[in-house]
Amino acid sequence: MPVKFTLRIAPLLRKLHVRELLAVLFLLLAIYFFRQERHELRALVPAIEGANRIWVAMGILVTILYVLIQALMYYYSFKSVDGKLSVGMGAELFLKRNLLSVFLPAGGVSSLAYMPRRLREAAMRKQQVHQASAIYGYVGILSVFLVGIPVVAIAILRNPDMKKAVPGLAAICLLLIAAVWVVRSIQQKGAVYALLLKSFPGAMHQLDEMFQFQLQRPAFVQTVLASVAIELAGIAHLYLAMLATGATPSLEAACVGYIVATIFLIISPFLRGLGAIELSLAWLLSSYGYTSLQALEITLLYRLFEFWLPLAGGLMAFALRGRDLVLRLLPPVLIFLLGMVNIFSVLTPPLAGRLRLLRDYIPGDSIHASNLAVVFLGLVLLVTATFLFRGLRSAWIVALVVSMLSAIGHMTKALDYEEASLAVITAVILLVTAGQYRARSNRQLMNIGVLTALATFGVVMIFGAVGFYFLKARHFGIDFTWSQSMRAAFHGFMLLEEDNLHAVTRFGREFLSAIRVLAVGAWAFLFYTVIRPYLSIQQSTSASEKARFYLNQYGSSAMDYFKIGEDKLLYISDTYEGFIAYRVANGFAIVLEEPVCREDLKLSLLEEFDHQCRIMGLRPAFYRVDEESVYYFNRLKKKKLLIGQEAIMDIRNFTLSGKDKKSLRNALNSLNAKGYTTTVHHAPLPSALIPQLKAVSDEWLAQYEVKEMTFSQGLFDAAAIQQQDVITVSDSAGQVAAFLNVIPDYAPGECTYDMIRKRADAPGGCMDALIIALIQDAQQRNASFLNLGLVPMSGIAQPQNTAEQVVKFAYEKIRAFRHYHGLREFKEKYATTWTNKYLVYEHDFDLIQLPAALTKVMQP
Numbered sequence: 034m035p036v037k038f039t040l041r042i043a044p045l046l047r048k049l050h051v052r053e054l055l056a057v058l059f060l061l062l063a064i065y066f067f068r069q070e071r072h073e074l075r076a077l078v079p080a081i082e083g084a085n086r087i088w089v090a091m092g093i094l095v096t097i098l099y100v101l102i103q104a105l106m107y108y109y110s111f112k113s114v115d116g117k118l119s120v121g122m123g124a125e126l127f128l129k130r131n132l133l134s135v136f137l138p139a140g141g142v143s144s145l146a147y148m149p150r151r152l153r154e155a156a157m158r159k160q161q162v163h164q165a166s167a168i169y170g171y172v173g174i175l176s177v178f179l180v181g182i183p184v185v186a187i188a189i190l191r192n193p194d195m196k197k198a199v200p201g202l203a204a205i206c207l208l209l210i211a212a213v214w215v216v217r218s219i220q221q222k223g224a225v226y227a228l229l230l231k232s233f234p235g236a237m238h239q240l241d242e243m244f245q246f247q248l249q250r251p252a253f254v255q256t257v258l259a260s261v262a263i264e265l266a267g268i269a270h271l272y273l274a275m276l277a278t279g280a281t282p283s284l285e286a287a288c289v290g291y292i293v294a295t296i297f298l299i300i301s302p303f304l305r306g307l308g309a310i311e312l313s314l315a316w317l318l319s320s321y322g323y324t325s326l327q328a329l330e331i332t333l334l335y336r337l338f339e340f341w342l343p344l345a346g347g348l349m350a351f352a353l354r355g356r357d358l359v360l361r362l363l364p365p366v367l368i369f370l371l372g373m374v375n376i377f378s379v380l381t382p383p384l385a386g387r388l389r390l391l392r393d394y395i396p397g398d399s400i401h402a403s404n405l406a407v408v409f410l411g412l413v414l415l416v417t418a419t420f421l422f423r424g425l426r427s428a429w430i431v432a433l434v435v436s437m438l439s440a441i442g443h444m445t446k447a448l449d450y451e452e453a454s455l456a457v458i459t460a461v462i463l464l465v466t467a468g469q470y471r472a473r474s475n476r477q478l479m480n481i482g483v484l485t486a487l488a489t490f491g492v493v494m495i496f497g498a499v500g501f502y503f504l505k506a507r508h509f510g511i512d513f514t515w516s517q518s519m520r521a522a523f524h525g526f527m528l529l530e531e532d533n534l535h536a537v538t539r540f541g542r543e544f545l546s547a548i549r550v551l552a553v554g555a556w557a558f559l560f561y562t563v564i565r566p567y568l569s570i571q572q573s574t575s576a577s578e579k580a581r582f583y584l585n586q587y588g589s590s591a592m593d594y595f596k597i598g599e600d601k602l603l604y605i606s607d608t609y610e611g612f613i614a615y616r617v618a619n620g621f622a623i624v625l626e627e628p629v630c631r632e633d634l635k636l637s638l639l640e641e642f643d644h645q646c647r648i649m650g651l652r653p654a655f656y657r658v659d660e661e662s663v664y665y666f667n668r669l670k671k672k673k674l675l676i677g678q679e680a681i682m683d684i685r686n687f688t689l690s691g692k693d694k695k696s697l698r699n700a701l702n703s704l705n706a707k708g709y710t711t712t713v714h715h716a717p718l719p720s721a722l723i724p725q726l727k728a729v730s731d732e733w734l735a736q737y738e739v740k741e742m743t744f745s746q747g748l749f750d751a752a753a754i755q756q757q758d759v760i761t762v763s764d765s766a767g768q769v770a771a772f773l774n775v776i777p778d779y780a781p782g783e784c785t786y787d788m789i790r791k792r793a794d795a796p797g798g799c800m801d802a803l804i805i806a807l808i809q810d811a812q813q814r815n816a817s818f819l820n821l822g823l824v825p826m827s828g829i830a831q832p833q834n835t836a837e838q839v840v841k842f843a844y845e846k847i848r849a850f851r852h853y854h855g856l857r858e859f860k861e862k863y864a865t866t867w868t869n870k871y872l873v874y875e876h877d878f879d880l881i882q883l884p885a886a887l888t889k890v891m892q893p
Contacts, residue, residue, distance in 0.1 A: 497522025
């Protein structure tokens with residue numbers, strides 16, 4: 034009955050979107066928590082300001098030690114069940130679980146189920162992780178009991194009111210005993226095991242695996258000792274908080290206060306004892322003779338050491354998971370912000386006090402000379418931000434130079450150190466992320482830009498110097514000398530202003546505007562030529578011949594046939610026998626699968642290609658990488674995204690007989706009854722057949738409203754298809770209703786096909802007829818396997834990262850991808866194995882740009 038109930042309730046829970054509802058619940062709890070704690074956060078500031086800095090620093094050091102001991106406790110917990118966990122990963126695990134425990138119901142226990150990505154990727158069994166986590170949780174409660182008994186016993190002797198803590202300790206004791214009894218009962222298949230077997234028989238296999246382990250007692254004892262050390266660190270936190278506030282410290286009050294606060298933490302069902310810990314600790318400290326103000330300050334500092342600092346560490350641990358993405362996005366955002374600041378800084382009046390101070394050190398001419406330049410630099414920064422998103426190296430250089438110039442400009446125009454600080458911070462972050470900007474500029478166009486700028490500079494200098502010298506004094510109120518004329522022309526070209534250069538007449542204003550227009554045009558054109566990306570790559574004429582030779586020698590994949598297509602660029606190594614096929618789009622070199630070479634040379638060839646991409650200013654990405662080849666990319670510290678699964682069928686024992694093939698037999702019999710015949714046409718095909726195939730292909734494209742695609746598949750090419758074997762399904766009049774074309778497959782013992790298309794009015798069994806005919810033909814040629822191709826976005830059972838979660842959600846929920854479900858169902862009728870296929874890339878930010886780049890390379 035329970036199993037039937039579970040089967041009935043599961044679809045209902047899926048319809049209710051339980052995960053989404055829980056996510057919303059936790060988000061609301063988080064908002065509620067921080068809203069409730071805002072008063073404590075505000076009160077922390079004056080408490081810290083008034084505290085002794087030395088004791089506060091000691092408390093922070095103890096917090097660091099506290100996190101390290103927590104990491105050691107995780108280390109020994111895993112060691113207790115023969116697991117291996119590094120101390121660094123233990124610290125990450127504690128910080129993340131500690132953060133999540135604030136927002137999870139019964140967070141101290143439920144957060145133990147969370148496994149970070151690094152832990153999932155480690156060579157560790159899932160049951161082992163849960164076993165170690167259970168030991169960690171159990172020992173954490175055990176140590177509170179072990180430390181709490183003597184502390185509370187002594188406290189009761191001195192203060193009868195402490196008897197209120199006895200029920201809490203008793204509850205913990207009962208909980209510990211019950212936990213041991215349940216584990217032993219399950220391991221020995223006792224009463225608890227029998228009850229679970231009766232209620233949840235389907236889950237007993239997982240339960241057996243979970244509870245069948247040999248506890249390593251020395252490691253378990255070390256876990257207990259580490260946990261006791263954590264309790265001592267908590268007591269030290271409270272004692273140091275007393276010292277920091279200047280109150281007379283009490284070791285007894287620190288011990289009792291910590292144990293009571295921890296008991297509230299354990300028994301609290303929500304939000305880690307929100308409010309209860311603060312109230313109980315402040316009350317207890319008051320009972321030990323501390324004033325209300327002292328008790329409050331001690332409590333706040335204790336919470337800082339024990340709660341807020343580890344919580345901040347958890348936030349940082351989660352933030353560091355996406356640090357590469359943040360560092361990639363941050364510079365363009367800061368550059369755009371700095372550009373806006375530059376413009377508005379000039380438009381707003383300067384602070385009078387700062388301006389007076391600045392005039393004591395810098396001449397007035399120099400102060401005002403910076404305004405127009407700062408505005409222009411702001412406009413340059415706004416444009417540069419766009420090109421930084423594309424990873425352009427020259428845009429990075431421009432951004433760095435302009436950021437530093439902006440810092441100087443802000444300081445020299447009005448001592449705007451706030452804006453200058455932003456510019457300096459931006460420059461520092463650009464230097465830190467320098468390696469992420471590779472794409473080259475068009476050198477030929479850049480040379481033209483430099484020459485144009487120099488020529489314009491020469492024209493402006495001659496035009497301006499002569500013009501200013503011969504202008505009548507009434508236009509500017511100055512009788513220019515040659516040196517003054519040269520200086521005014523130079524400042525005009527550099528977009529700098531002078532206090533004493535003001536046009537009085539309309540002609541004077543037009544003359545000055547003409548110089549500035551020429552200057553802005555020259556600088557803008559130079560800027561454009563510097564940041565315009567260069568993506569033109571020449572292909573050697575002999576490359577195709579070498580690639581075909583290597584393909585015949587080392588080909589091993591169903592995709593190898595497409596690697597020598599006319600749409601591909603080929604990287605031929607001068608050192609190793611092998612090649613890489615790729616296309617360029619949006620600054621990426623997108624490689625089809627992996628190198629074609631000997632297995633032992635793949636890593637070397639990948640390293641060589643990666644180096645070549647750096648020279649060309651391209652970011653490499655690898656499309657449809659096999660599971661077995663991920664090893665090479667891990668060595669290169671690349672990232673991967675599961676993009677779907679490829680269906681492989683073992684055809685050696687395939688037959689249409691048997692009960693499970695009844696539906697296929699019925700489909701074929703129905704086709705035969707309607708007068709349709711299946712025929713295998715061997716190459717070269719008769720010329721009369723090609724137009725019929727083309728008509729079917731065109732109708733199929735129109736029916737599904739799709740366009741021809743290439744890169745990892747072929748398009749209808751009459752010349753190419755005439756040299757391939759083709760299987761057709763024709764009606765009684767001899768007209769082709771459906772076809773597929775057989776292409777070379779370089780995997781040993783495997784065959785495959787490319788296009789499989791049909792007319793809109795073709796019977797439903799046509800596709801099955803084509804596949805079965807291909808299987809039977811392949812069996813006659815002694816092939817062992819049939820590659821049925823990729824089903825995009827499918828097969829992601831347990832997403833390993835956020836990107837895979839998005840892909841899985843899109844595949845399951847978004848209507849635009851529903852056709853992949855039908856493709857999966859069709860291929861599942863034949864597939865005996867499914868192999869994972871990955872997109873390999875360098876940086877998380879690449880995932881934002883790669884979809885557009887992949888779309889582009891797949892266009893003919």
